[in-house]
Amino acid sequence: MQSVASMTEIPWTYYVYPIVALIFLYHVAKAIYNVTWHPLARFPGPRSFAASQFPYAYCHASGQLATTFHSLHQKYGPVVRTAPNELSFIEADALRTIYAERRKACSVFGKNYDTFNETRNQISNSVFLAGHGDHARMRKIINPAFSDRALRDQEPHIQYLVQKLITRLEEQAKTNGEIDLNQWYNYTAFDVIADTTFGEPFNTLEDPKYQPWINLIGKTWKAIVLASTMKSIAPPVTLLRKLLPTGLILQKEVDKFDLILNRVKEKIAHGPTEKADLLSLVIKSNANSAKEKMAESEIISNATLFVAAGTETVTTLLSSLTYLLTRHERVMSKLIREVRDAFLDDCAMTFQKLAQLDYLSACIQEALRLFPPIPEGLPRLVPPGGERISGYWVPAGTAVQVSILAATLSPTNFKDPESFIPERWLKSDPRFAADKLEACQPFSVGPRNCVGQNIGLMEMRLVMAKILWRFDLRCHLQEEWMDQPSYLLWEKKPLPIELIPVR
Numbered sequence: 001m002q003s004v005a006s007m008t009e010i011p012w013t014y015y016v017y018p019i020v021a022l023i024f025l026y027h028v029a030k031a032i033y034n035v036t037w038h039p040l041a042r043f044p045g046p047r048s049f050a051a052s053q054f055p056y057a058y059c060h061a062s063g064q065l066a067t068t069f070h071s072l073h074q075k076y077g078p079v080v081r082t083a084p085n086e087l088s089f090i091e092a093d094a095l096r097t098i099y100a101e102r103r104k105a106c107s108v109f110g111k112n113y114d115t116f117n118e119t120r121n122q123i124s125n126s127v128f129l130a131g132h133g134d135h136a137r138m139r140k141i142i143n144p145a146f147s148d149r150a151l152r153d154q155e156p157h158i159q160y161l162v163q164k165l166i167t168r169l170e171e172q173a174k175t176n177g178e179i180d181l182n183q184w185y186n187y188t189a190f191d192v193i194a195d196t197t198f199g200e201p202f203n204t205l206e207d208p209k210y211q212p213w214i215n216l217i218g219k220t221w222k223a224i225v226l227a228s229t230m231k232s233i234a235p236p237v238t239l240l241r242k243l244l245p246t247g248l249i250l251q252k253e254v255d256k257f258d259l260i261l262n263r264v265k266e267k268i269a270h271g272p273t274e275k276a277d278l279l280s281l282v283i284k285s286n287a288n289s290a291k292e293k294m295a296e297s298e299i300i301s302n303a304t305l306f307v308a309a310g311t312e313t314v315t316t317l318l319s320s321l322t323y324l325l326t327r328h329e330r331v332m333s334k335l336i337r338e339v340r341d342a343f344l345d346d347c348a349m350t351f352q353k354l355a356q357l358d359y360l361s362a363c364i365q366e367a368l369r370l371f372p373p374i375p376e377g378l379p380r381l382v383p384p385g386g387e388r389i390s391g392y393w394v395p396a397g398t399a400v401q402v403s404i405l406a407a408t409l410s411p412t413n414f415k416d417p418e419s420f421i422p423e424r425w426l427k428s429d430p431r432f433a434a435d436k437l438e439a440c441q442p443f444s445v446g447p448r449n450c451v452g453q454n455i456g457l458m459e460m461r462l463v464m465a466k467i468l469w470r471f472d473l474r475c476h477l478q479e480e481w482m483d484q485p486s487y488l489l490w491e492k493k494p495l496p497i498e499l500i501p502v503r
Protein backbone atom coordinates (compact mmCIF):
# COMPACT_ATOMS: atom_id res chain seq x y z
CA MET A 1 0.00 0.00 0.00
CA GLN A 2 1.22 3.50 -0.89
CA SER A 3 2.16 5.61 2.08
CA VAL A 4 0.74 9.14 2.55
CA ALA A 5 4.29 10.52 2.16
CA SER A 6 4.79 8.91 -1.26
CA MET A 7 1.37 10.23 -2.50
CA THR A 8 2.40 13.80 -1.73
CA GLU A 9 5.47 13.28 -3.93
CA ILE A 10 3.34 12.88 -7.08
CA PRO A 11 4.10 15.93 -9.30
CA TRP A 12 1.26 18.40 -9.93
CA THR A 13 1.61 17.83 -13.68
CA TYR A 14 0.27 14.30 -13.08
CA TYR A 15 -3.18 15.86 -12.51
CA VAL A 16 -2.89 18.91 -14.78
CA TYR A 17 -1.96 17.17 -18.07
CA PRO A 18 -5.04 14.91 -18.16
CA ILE A 19 -7.28 17.87 -17.35
CA VAL A 20 -5.74 19.97 -20.15
CA ALA A 21 -6.00 16.98 -22.52
CA LEU A 22 -9.68 16.51 -21.61
CA ILE A 23 -10.45 20.19 -22.21
CA PHE A 24 -8.63 20.01 -25.55
CA LEU A 25 -10.49 16.85 -26.60
CA TYR A 26 -13.80 18.41 -25.57
CA HIS A 27 -13.14 21.42 -27.84
CA VAL A 28 -12.01 19.23 -30.74
CA ALA A 29 -15.10 17.00 -30.39
CA LYS A 30 -17.33 20.09 -30.19
CA ALA A 31 -15.68 21.63 -33.27
CA ILE A 32 -16.22 18.37 -35.22
CA TYR A 33 -19.85 18.28 -34.10
CA ASN A 34 -20.30 21.96 -35.05
CA VAL A 35 -19.14 21.47 -38.64
CA THR A 36 -20.82 18.09 -39.26
CA TRP A 37 -23.97 17.32 -37.22
CA HIS A 38 -24.96 20.74 -35.86
CA PRO A 39 -28.41 21.89 -37.17
CA LEU A 40 -26.66 24.86 -38.88
CA ALA A 41 -24.05 22.63 -40.60
CA ARG A 42 -25.83 22.93 -43.98
CA PHE A 43 -25.40 26.75 -44.10
CA PRO A 44 -22.50 28.23 -46.14
CA GLY A 45 -19.56 29.92 -44.44
CA PRO A 46 -15.93 29.35 -43.45
CA ARG A 47 -15.33 26.14 -41.47
CA SER A 48 -13.26 27.93 -38.85
CA PHE A 49 -16.21 30.24 -38.02
CA ALA A 50 -18.59 27.25 -37.90
CA ALA A 51 -16.25 25.19 -35.70
CA SER A 52 -15.62 27.63 -32.86
CA GLN A 53 -16.47 31.04 -31.41
CA PHE A 54 -12.83 32.18 -31.58
CA PRO A 55 -12.69 33.62 -35.15
CA TYR A 56 -15.82 35.67 -34.48
CA ALA A 57 -14.47 36.86 -31.12
CA TYR A 58 -11.11 37.71 -32.70
CA CYS A 59 -12.78 39.81 -35.45
CA HIS A 60 -14.91 41.58 -32.85
CA ALA A 61 -12.02 42.31 -30.48
CA SER A 62 -9.84 43.58 -33.35
CA GLY A 63 -12.56 45.89 -34.68
CA GLN A 64 -12.93 43.94 -37.95
CA LEU A 65 -16.35 42.33 -37.46
CA ALA A 66 -18.37 44.54 -39.81
CA THR A 67 -15.81 44.45 -42.64
CA THR A 68 -15.24 40.69 -42.22
CA PHE A 69 -18.99 40.04 -42.48
CA HIS A 70 -19.00 42.10 -45.68
CA SER A 71 -16.18 39.96 -47.16
CA LEU A 72 -17.91 36.73 -46.04
CA HIS A 73 -21.17 37.72 -47.75
CA GLN A 74 -19.24 38.62 -50.92
CA LYS A 75 -17.79 35.12 -50.92
CA TYR A 76 -20.65 32.94 -49.62
CA GLY A 77 -23.83 34.77 -50.66
CA PRO A 78 -26.90 36.21 -48.88
CA VAL A 79 -26.74 33.93 -45.83
CA VAL A 80 -23.53 33.06 -43.96
CA ARG A 81 -22.84 31.01 -40.84
CA THR A 82 -20.66 33.43 -38.89
CA ALA A 83 -20.30 31.47 -35.61
CA PRO A 84 -21.31 27.99 -34.39
CA ASN A 85 -24.78 29.25 -33.46
CA GLU A 86 -25.11 32.38 -35.62
CA LEU A 87 -26.29 33.30 -39.11
CA SER A 88 -25.96 36.61 -40.91
CA PHE A 89 -28.35 37.76 -43.67
CA ILE A 90 -28.31 40.74 -46.04
CA GLU A 91 -31.68 40.77 -47.80
CA ALA A 92 -34.51 43.20 -47.04
CA ASP A 93 -37.06 40.46 -46.32
CA ALA A 94 -34.76 39.16 -43.55
CA LEU A 95 -34.90 42.65 -41.98
CA ARG A 96 -38.69 42.42 -41.87
CA THR A 97 -38.72 38.88 -40.45
CA ILE A 98 -36.12 39.47 -37.73
CA TYR A 99 -36.82 43.03 -36.55
CA ALA A 100 -40.46 43.91 -37.40
CA GLU A 101 -43.32 44.16 -34.87
CA ARG A 102 -44.89 40.81 -33.91
CA ARG A 103 -48.32 40.33 -32.43
CA LYS A 104 -47.57 37.44 -30.08
CA ALA A 105 -44.86 37.95 -27.45
CA CYS A 106 -43.72 34.32 -27.90
CA SER A 107 -42.93 34.93 -31.60
CA VAL A 108 -40.67 37.95 -30.97
CA PHE A 109 -36.99 37.69 -31.97
CA GLY A 110 -35.50 38.68 -28.58
CA LYS A 111 -32.29 40.69 -28.26
CA ASN A 112 -29.10 38.69 -27.90
CA TYR A 113 -27.32 41.36 -25.88
CA ASP A 114 -27.08 39.65 -22.49
CA THR A 115 -23.32 39.86 -22.61
CA PHE A 116 -23.45 43.68 -22.68
CA ASN A 117 -24.58 43.53 -19.09
CA GLU A 118 -21.18 42.10 -18.28
CA THR A 119 -19.75 45.52 -17.47
CA ARG A 120 -21.32 47.61 -14.73
CA ASN A 121 -22.66 49.95 -17.28
CA GLN A 122 -24.97 52.92 -16.98
CA ILE A 123 -27.32 51.86 -19.75
CA SER A 124 -28.09 48.43 -18.24
CA ASN A 125 -31.66 49.43 -17.30
CA SER A 126 -32.44 51.24 -20.56
CA VAL A 127 -34.59 50.26 -23.55
CA PHE A 128 -31.40 49.24 -25.36
CA LEU A 129 -30.91 46.18 -23.16
CA ALA A 130 -34.47 45.55 -21.91
CA GLY A 131 -36.36 42.33 -22.62
CA HIS A 132 -39.47 42.42 -24.81
CA GLY A 133 -42.07 43.36 -22.14
CA ASP A 134 -39.96 45.99 -20.38
CA HIS A 135 -38.91 47.45 -23.71
CA ALA A 136 -42.52 47.91 -24.87
CA ARG A 137 -43.47 49.51 -21.51
CA MET A 138 -40.53 51.96 -21.51
CA ARG A 139 -40.69 52.79 -25.20
CA LYS A 140 -44.35 53.81 -24.83
CA ILE A 141 -43.37 56.30 -22.13
CA ILE A 142 -40.34 57.58 -24.06
CA ASN A 143 -41.94 57.96 -27.52
CA PRO A 144 -43.82 61.29 -26.86
CA ALA A 145 -40.49 62.98 -26.02
CA PHE A 146 -39.40 62.32 -29.62
CA SER A 147 -42.64 63.46 -31.33
CA ASP A 148 -42.71 66.03 -34.17
CA ARG A 149 -44.11 68.61 -31.73
CA ALA A 150 -41.25 67.99 -29.27
CA LEU A 151 -38.75 68.33 -32.13
CA ARG A 152 -40.28 71.69 -33.15
CA ASP A 153 -39.85 72.90 -29.55
CA GLN A 154 -36.22 71.82 -29.58
CA GLU A 155 -35.41 73.58 -32.87
CA PRO A 156 -34.36 77.03 -31.52
CA HIS A 157 -31.90 75.44 -29.09
CA ILE A 158 -30.34 73.22 -31.76
CA GLN A 159 -30.16 76.22 -34.14
CA TYR A 160 -28.36 78.24 -31.45
CA LEU A 161 -25.73 75.55 -30.83
CA VAL A 162 -25.06 74.88 -34.52
CA GLN A 163 -24.60 78.61 -35.05
CA LYS A 164 -22.08 78.53 -32.22
CA LEU A 165 -20.18 75.78 -34.07
CA ILE A 166 -20.03 77.98 -37.18
CA THR A 167 -18.70 80.93 -35.14
CA ARG A 168 -16.01 78.72 -33.60
CA LEU A 169 -15.04 77.34 -37.01
CA GLU A 170 -14.80 80.87 -38.43
CA GLU A 171 -12.39 81.78 -35.61
CA GLN A 172 -10.38 78.60 -36.14
CA ALA A 173 -10.23 79.06 -39.92
CA LYS A 174 -8.46 82.41 -39.43
CA THR A 175 -5.56 80.87 -37.50
CA ASN A 176 -5.39 77.17 -38.42
CA GLY A 177 -4.62 75.75 -41.84
CA GLU A 178 -6.55 72.55 -41.20
CA ILE A 179 -9.14 71.80 -38.54
CA ASP A 180 -10.09 68.37 -37.21
CA LEU A 181 -13.78 68.51 -38.11
CA ASN A 182 -14.44 65.09 -36.58
CA GLN A 183 -13.58 66.58 -33.20
CA TRP A 184 -15.72 69.69 -33.70
CA TYR A 185 -18.66 67.61 -34.90
CA ASN A 186 -18.28 65.53 -31.76
CA TYR A 187 -18.37 68.60 -29.48
CA THR A 188 -21.43 69.89 -31.33
CA ALA A 189 -23.27 66.54 -31.20
CA PHE A 190 -22.48 66.35 -27.50
CA ASP A 191 -23.72 69.87 -26.73
CA VAL A 192 -26.85 69.33 -28.82
CA ILE A 193 -27.76 66.05 -27.17
CA ALA A 194 -26.98 67.34 -23.65
CA ASP A 195 -29.17 70.40 -24.29
CA THR A 196 -31.89 68.28 -25.90
CA THR A 197 -31.83 65.80 -23.00
CA PHE A 198 -31.27 67.99 -19.92
CA GLY A 199 -32.28 71.45 -21.13
CA GLU A 200 -28.72 72.78 -20.91
CA PRO A 201 -25.58 71.96 -22.90
CA PHE A 202 -22.22 70.95 -21.46
CA ASN A 203 -20.81 74.03 -23.22
CA THR A 204 -18.19 71.90 -24.89
CA LEU A 205 -18.08 74.24 -27.86
CA GLU A 206 -17.16 77.10 -25.49
CA ASP A 207 -15.29 75.51 -22.65
CA PRO A 208 -12.33 73.23 -23.38
CA LYS A 209 -12.67 71.70 -19.88
CA TYR A 210 -14.87 68.80 -21.04
CA GLN A 211 -13.23 68.28 -24.41
CA PRO A 212 -10.67 65.58 -23.40
CA TRP A 213 -13.44 63.77 -21.51
CA ILE A 214 -15.66 63.72 -24.61
CA ASN A 215 -12.83 62.43 -26.76
CA LEU A 216 -12.60 59.50 -24.37
CA ILE A 217 -16.27 58.68 -24.02
CA GLY A 218 -16.46 57.18 -27.52
CA LYS A 219 -14.03 54.55 -26.25
CA THR A 220 -16.63 53.34 -23.76
CA TRP A 221 -18.36 51.39 -26.52
CA LYS A 222 -15.05 49.71 -27.27
CA ALA A 223 -14.70 48.75 -23.61
CA ILE A 224 -18.18 47.23 -23.60
CA VAL A 225 -17.49 45.24 -26.80
CA LEU A 226 -14.15 43.95 -25.49
CA ALA A 227 -15.73 42.86 -22.21
CA SER A 228 -18.59 41.07 -23.97
CA THR A 229 -16.14 39.36 -26.35
CA MET A 230 -14.15 38.00 -23.42
CA LYS A 231 -17.31 36.63 -21.90
CA SER A 232 -18.36 34.93 -25.14
CA ILE A 233 -15.13 32.95 -25.51
CA ALA A 234 -14.36 32.14 -21.90
CA PRO A 235 -16.96 33.02 -19.26
CA PRO A 236 -14.63 32.29 -16.30
CA VAL A 237 -12.10 34.76 -17.70
CA THR A 238 -14.52 37.55 -16.87
CA LEU A 239 -14.12 36.79 -13.18
CA LEU A 240 -10.36 37.11 -13.55
CA ARG A 241 -10.79 40.23 -15.65
CA LYS A 242 -12.17 42.10 -12.67
CA LEU A 243 -8.87 41.50 -10.89
CA LEU A 244 -6.60 42.34 -13.81
CA PRO A 245 -5.29 45.76 -14.85
CA THR A 246 -7.13 45.51 -18.21
CA GLY A 247 -10.31 45.00 -16.22
CA LEU A 248 -9.62 48.16 -14.32
CA ILE A 249 -8.98 50.05 -17.54
CA LEU A 250 -12.27 48.82 -19.04
CA GLN A 251 -14.13 49.80 -15.90
CA LYS A 252 -12.51 53.24 -15.95
CA GLU A 253 -13.81 53.76 -19.48
CA VAL A 254 -17.31 52.79 -18.43
CA ASP A 255 -17.08 55.10 -15.40
CA LYS A 256 -16.77 58.08 -17.76
CA PHE A 257 -20.53 57.94 -18.08
CA ASP A 258 -20.69 59.18 -14.49
CA LEU A 259 -20.57 62.83 -15.55
CA ILE A 260 -23.78 62.27 -17.50
CA LEU A 261 -25.21 60.27 -14.63
CA ASN A 262 -24.73 63.13 -12.19
CA ARG A 263 -26.46 65.52 -14.59
CA VAL A 264 -29.48 63.15 -14.83
CA LYS A 265 -29.70 62.79 -11.05
CA GLU A 266 -29.62 66.58 -10.55
CA LYS A 267 -32.37 67.01 -13.09
CA ILE A 268 -34.59 64.34 -11.51
CA ALA A 269 -34.07 65.92 -8.09
CA HIS A 270 -35.23 69.34 -9.39
CA GLY A 271 -38.20 67.87 -11.30
CA PRO A 272 -39.36 68.57 -14.90
CA THR A 273 -39.08 72.11 -16.29
CA GLU A 274 -41.28 74.02 -18.71
CA LYS A 275 -38.56 73.68 -21.34
CA ALA A 276 -39.44 70.71 -23.56
CA ASP A 277 -36.21 68.75 -23.01
CA LEU A 278 -36.32 64.97 -23.41
CA LEU A 279 -35.84 64.23 -19.72
CA SER A 280 -38.64 66.60 -18.59
CA LEU A 281 -40.95 65.11 -21.22
CA VAL A 282 -40.09 61.56 -20.15
CA ILE A 283 -40.67 62.42 -16.46
CA LYS A 284 -44.06 63.96 -17.32
CA SER A 285 -45.04 61.09 -19.62
CA ASN A 286 -44.05 58.64 -16.88
CA ALA A 287 -46.22 60.44 -14.32
CA ASN A 288 -49.20 60.35 -16.73
CA SER A 289 -48.71 56.71 -17.68
CA ALA A 290 -51.80 54.72 -16.70
CA LYS A 291 -49.92 51.43 -16.78
CA GLU A 292 -46.72 50.33 -15.03
CA LYS A 293 -44.34 53.29 -14.74
CA MET A 294 -40.59 53.50 -15.16
CA ALA A 295 -38.47 53.24 -12.02
CA GLU A 296 -36.02 56.06 -11.31
CA SER A 297 -33.10 53.76 -12.24
CA GLU A 298 -34.73 53.20 -15.66
CA ILE A 299 -35.19 56.94 -16.25
CA ILE A 300 -31.53 57.50 -15.36
CA SER A 301 -30.38 54.69 -17.63
CA ASN A 302 -32.48 55.88 -20.57
CA ALA A 303 -31.32 59.50 -20.29
CA THR A 304 -27.73 58.26 -20.25
CA LEU A 305 -28.52 56.16 -23.31
CA PHE A 306 -29.86 59.21 -25.20
CA VAL A 307 -26.49 60.92 -24.74
CA ALA A 308 -24.47 57.80 -25.57
CA ALA A 309 -26.59 56.89 -28.62
CA GLY A 310 -27.00 60.38 -30.05
CA THR A 311 -23.41 61.63 -30.13
CA GLU A 312 -21.00 59.18 -31.78
CA THR A 313 -23.61 58.19 -34.39
CA VAL A 314 -24.28 61.77 -35.52
CA THR A 315 -20.55 62.60 -35.45
CA THR A 316 -19.79 59.59 -37.66
CA LEU A 317 -22.30 60.60 -40.30
CA LEU A 318 -21.17 64.24 -40.37
CA SER A 319 -17.52 63.22 -40.70
CA SER A 320 -18.08 60.55 -43.34
CA LEU A 321 -20.32 62.84 -45.41
CA THR A 322 -17.78 65.68 -45.20
CA TYR A 323 -15.01 63.31 -46.26
CA LEU A 324 -17.01 61.78 -49.12
CA LEU A 325 -17.99 65.23 -50.43
CA THR A 326 -14.37 66.40 -50.49
CA ARG A 327 -13.50 63.28 -52.51
CA HIS A 328 -16.37 63.71 -55.02
CA GLU A 329 -16.21 67.12 -56.63
CA ARG A 330 -19.29 66.63 -58.82
CA VAL A 331 -21.50 65.79 -55.82
CA MET A 332 -19.98 68.58 -53.71
CA SER A 333 -20.68 71.23 -56.41
CA LYS A 334 -24.25 70.02 -56.91
CA LEU A 335 -24.95 70.06 -53.16
CA ILE A 336 -23.33 73.49 -52.68
CA ARG A 337 -25.48 74.85 -55.50
CA GLU A 338 -28.64 73.44 -53.89
CA VAL A 339 -27.83 74.88 -50.45
CA ARG A 340 -26.54 78.30 -51.53
CA ASP A 341 -29.37 78.83 -54.04
CA ALA A 342 -32.05 77.91 -51.52
CA PHE A 343 -31.13 80.52 -48.86
CA LEU A 344 -30.19 84.20 -49.04
CA ASP A 345 -29.19 84.03 -45.40
CA ASP A 346 -28.32 80.99 -43.30
CA CYS A 347 -30.64 82.25 -40.53
CA ALA A 348 -33.49 81.17 -42.83
CA MET A 349 -32.43 77.51 -42.59
CA THR A 350 -35.39 76.13 -40.65
CA PHE A 351 -35.85 72.38 -40.12
CA GLN A 352 -38.90 72.52 -42.36
CA LYS A 353 -37.07 74.21 -45.26
CA LEU A 354 -34.01 71.99 -44.92
CA ALA A 355 -36.20 68.88 -45.16
CA GLN A 356 -37.25 70.09 -48.63
CA LEU A 357 -33.67 69.97 -49.99
CA ASP A 358 -33.84 66.65 -51.82
CA TYR A 359 -30.18 66.46 -52.78
CA LEU A 360 -29.03 67.15 -49.22
CA SER A 361 -31.25 64.32 -47.96
CA ALA A 362 -29.97 62.03 -50.73
CA CYS A 363 -26.34 62.81 -49.80
CA ILE A 364 -27.05 62.00 -46.14
CA GLN A 365 -28.78 58.72 -47.11
CA GLU A 366 -25.88 57.76 -49.34
CA ALA A 367 -23.29 58.48 -46.60
CA LEU A 368 -25.42 56.45 -44.15
CA ARG A 369 -25.36 53.61 -46.70
CA LEU A 370 -21.61 53.66 -47.40
CA PHE A 371 -20.56 54.22 -43.80
CA PRO A 372 -23.47 53.32 -41.48
CA PRO A 373 -22.71 54.73 -38.00
CA ILE A 374 -23.67 51.35 -36.49
CA PRO A 375 -22.09 49.03 -39.08
CA GLU A 376 -22.48 45.70 -37.31
CA GLY A 377 -25.62 43.59 -37.22
CA LEU A 378 -27.97 43.72 -34.24
CA PRO A 379 -28.19 40.07 -33.15
CA ARG A 380 -31.55 38.55 -32.21
CA LEU A 381 -32.61 35.03 -31.18
CA VAL A 382 -35.02 32.91 -33.26
CA PRO A 383 -38.16 32.32 -31.14
CA PRO A 384 -39.45 28.88 -30.04
CA GLY A 385 -40.65 26.74 -32.94
CA GLY A 386 -38.07 28.15 -35.39
CA GLU A 387 -38.73 30.52 -38.30
CA ARG A 388 -38.27 30.82 -42.08
CA ILE A 389 -35.83 33.68 -42.87
CA SER A 390 -35.01 34.69 -46.46
CA GLY A 391 -36.32 31.29 -47.59
CA TYR A 392 -34.22 29.23 -45.11
CA TRP A 393 -35.68 27.30 -42.18
CA VAL A 394 -33.76 28.36 -39.05
CA PRO A 395 -34.07 26.46 -35.74
CA ALA A 396 -35.18 28.11 -32.47
CA GLY A 397 -32.42 29.68 -30.36
CA THR A 398 -30.16 30.51 -33.34
CA ALA A 399 -28.63 34.00 -33.16
CA VAL A 400 -29.54 35.83 -36.38
CA GLN A 401 -28.87 39.30 -37.72
CA VAL A 402 -28.89 41.46 -40.80
CA SER A 403 -25.38 42.81 -40.98
CA ILE A 404 -25.93 46.52 -41.69
CA LEU A 405 -22.68 47.23 -43.58
CA ALA A 406 -22.72 43.93 -45.51
CA ALA A 407 -26.32 44.62 -46.63
CA THR A 408 -25.63 48.18 -47.76
CA LEU A 409 -22.42 47.28 -49.64
CA SER A 410 -23.84 44.20 -51.35
CA PRO A 411 -24.18 44.13 -55.16
CA THR A 412 -27.31 42.02 -54.55
CA ASN A 413 -28.95 45.16 -53.16
CA PHE A 414 -27.21 48.09 -54.89
CA LYS A 415 -25.67 48.81 -58.29
CA ASP A 416 -22.04 50.02 -57.93
CA PRO A 417 -22.37 49.47 -54.17
CA GLU A 418 -18.96 50.89 -53.22
CA SER A 419 -19.50 54.19 -55.11
CA PHE A 420 -20.86 57.41 -53.61
CA ILE A 421 -23.86 58.22 -55.84
CA PRO A 422 -26.60 60.18 -54.00
CA GLU A 423 -28.76 60.15 -57.16
CA ARG A 424 -29.81 56.57 -56.38
CA TRP A 425 -32.01 57.98 -53.59
CA LEU A 426 -33.81 60.45 -55.90
CA LYS A 427 -35.52 57.52 -57.66
CA SER A 428 -35.53 59.44 -60.97
CA ASP A 429 -32.27 57.96 -62.28
CA PRO A 430 -33.05 54.80 -64.35
CA ARG A 431 -29.51 53.44 -63.75
CA PHE A 432 -30.48 52.66 -60.17
CA ALA A 433 -34.07 51.52 -60.74
CA ALA A 434 -33.20 47.99 -59.52
CA ASP A 435 -31.57 49.20 -56.25
CA LYS A 436 -33.23 47.66 -53.19
CA LEU A 437 -33.32 50.84 -51.12
CA GLU A 438 -35.24 49.13 -48.30
CA ALA A 439 -32.16 46.95 -47.64
CA CYS A 440 -30.40 50.05 -46.26
CA GLN A 441 -31.73 50.56 -42.73
CA PRO A 442 -29.07 52.44 -40.74
CA PHE A 443 -31.65 53.28 -38.03
CA SER A 444 -32.94 49.66 -37.99
CA VAL A 445 -36.65 48.83 -38.29
CA GLY A 446 -39.51 47.70 -36.06
CA PRO A 447 -40.33 48.43 -32.44
CA ARG A 448 -36.67 48.69 -31.41
CA ASN A 449 -35.60 51.03 -34.20
CA CYS A 450 -33.85 54.33 -33.48
CA VAL A 451 -36.16 56.56 -31.49
CA GLY A 452 -33.89 59.58 -32.09
CA GLN A 453 -33.66 59.39 -35.88
CA ASN A 454 -35.68 62.55 -36.58
CA ILE A 455 -33.59 64.64 -34.18
CA GLY A 456 -30.44 63.11 -35.68
CA LEU A 457 -31.49 63.77 -39.28
CA MET A 458 -32.46 67.39 -38.58
CA GLU A 459 -29.24 68.09 -36.73
CA MET A 460 -27.17 66.54 -39.54
CA ARG A 461 -29.00 68.50 -42.26
CA LEU A 462 -28.55 71.76 -40.34
CA VAL A 463 -24.82 71.31 -39.60
CA MET A 464 -24.01 70.25 -43.16
CA ALA A 465 -26.06 73.00 -44.79
CA LYS A 466 -24.60 75.76 -42.57
CA ILE A 467 -21.04 74.60 -43.15
CA LEU A 468 -21.48 74.44 -46.94
CA TRP A 469 -23.17 77.85 -46.95
CA ARG A 470 -20.20 79.47 -45.15
CA PHE A 471 -17.17 77.51 -46.35
CA ASP A 472 -15.55 75.69 -49.23
CA LEU A 473 -13.92 72.51 -47.94
CA ARG A 474 -10.62 70.85 -48.93
CA CYS A 475 -9.23 67.57 -47.61
CA HIS A 476 -5.51 66.89 -48.12
CA LEU A 477 -5.48 63.47 -46.43
CA GLN A 478 -3.35 60.95 -48.29
CA GLU A 479 -4.90 57.84 -46.75
CA GLU A 480 -8.47 56.51 -46.92
CA TRP A 481 -10.32 58.01 -43.92
CA MET A 482 -13.04 55.36 -43.96
CA ASP A 483 -10.63 52.46 -43.26
CA GLN A 484 -11.34 52.27 -39.53
CA PRO A 485 -11.95 49.61 -36.91
CA SER A 486 -15.44 49.34 -35.43
CA TYR A 487 -16.52 48.33 -31.95
CA LEU A 488 -20.29 48.41 -32.44
CA LEU A 489 -19.58 52.00 -33.65
CA TRP A 490 -16.65 53.16 -35.80
CA GLU A 491 -13.60 54.30 -33.84
CA LYS A 492 -13.03 57.33 -36.11
CA LYS A 493 -9.71 58.98 -36.93
CA PRO A 494 -9.19 62.75 -36.93
CA LEU A 495 -10.52 64.44 -40.09
CA PRO A 496 -8.30 67.43 -40.95
CA ILE A 497 -10.16 69.79 -43.31
CA GLU A 498 -9.14 73.16 -44.73
CA LEU A 499 -12.04 75.60 -44.34
CA ILE A 500 -12.11 78.47 -46.82
CA PRO A 501 -14.68 81.16 -45.86
CA VAL A 502 -16.83 82.20 -48.83
CA ARG A 503 -18.64 85.11 -47.15
Ligand code: HEM
Pocket residue numbers: 127128129139305306307309310311313314317372373374378442443444447448449450451452453455456
Ligand atom coordinates in the same frame (compact mmCIF):
# COMPACT_ATOMS: atom_id res chain seq x y z
C1 HEM B 1 -26.96 59.01 -37.48
C2 HEM B 1 -27.60 58.94 -36.35
C3 HEM B 1 -28.11 57.68 -35.70
C4 HEM B 1 -28.08 56.37 -36.14
C5 HEM B 1 -27.50 55.83 -37.44
C6 HEM B 1 -28.72 55.56 -35.12
C7 HEM B 1 -28.91 54.18 -35.22
C8 HEM B 1 -29.61 53.43 -34.30
C9 HEM B 1 -29.89 52.02 -34.42
C10 HEM B 1 -29.44 51.14 -35.58
C11 HEM B 1 -30.59 51.64 -33.33
C12 HEM B 1 -31.13 50.23 -33.02
C13 HEM B 1 -30.21 49.55 -32.02
C14 HEM B 1 -30.62 48.14 -31.69
O1 HEM B 1 -31.59 47.59 -32.21
O2 HEM B 1 -29.94 47.56 -30.86
C15 HEM B 1 -30.75 52.81 -32.50
C16 HEM B 1 -31.40 52.82 -31.29
C17 HEM B 1 -31.53 53.93 -30.50
N1 HEM B 1 -31.14 55.22 -30.81
FE1 HEM B 1 -30.23 55.82 -32.49
N2 HEM B 1 -29.11 56.38 -34.10
C18 HEM B 1 -28.78 57.67 -34.42
C19 HEM B 1 -29.02 58.81 -33.68
C20 HEM B 1 -29.68 58.84 -32.48
C21 HEM B 1 -29.98 60.04 -31.74
C22 HEM B 1 -29.65 61.49 -32.18
C23 HEM B 1 -30.59 59.65 -30.60
C24 HEM B 1 -31.06 60.63 -29.56
C25 HEM B 1 -31.49 60.43 -28.44
C26 HEM B 1 -30.69 58.18 -30.62
C27 HEM B 1 -31.24 57.39 -29.64
C28 HEM B 1 -31.46 56.03 -29.74
C29 HEM B 1 -32.09 55.24 -28.71
C30 HEM B 1 -32.62 55.75 -27.37
C31 HEM B 1 -32.14 53.92 -29.18
C32 HEM B 1 -32.72 52.69 -28.48
C33 HEM B 1 -34.13 52.47 -29.00
C34 HEM B 1 -34.79 51.22 -28.44
O3 HEM B 1 -34.10 50.27 -28.08
O4 HEM B 1 -36.03 51.22 -28.40
N3 HEM B 1 -30.13 57.74 -31.79
N4 HEM B 1 -30.15 53.89 -33.10
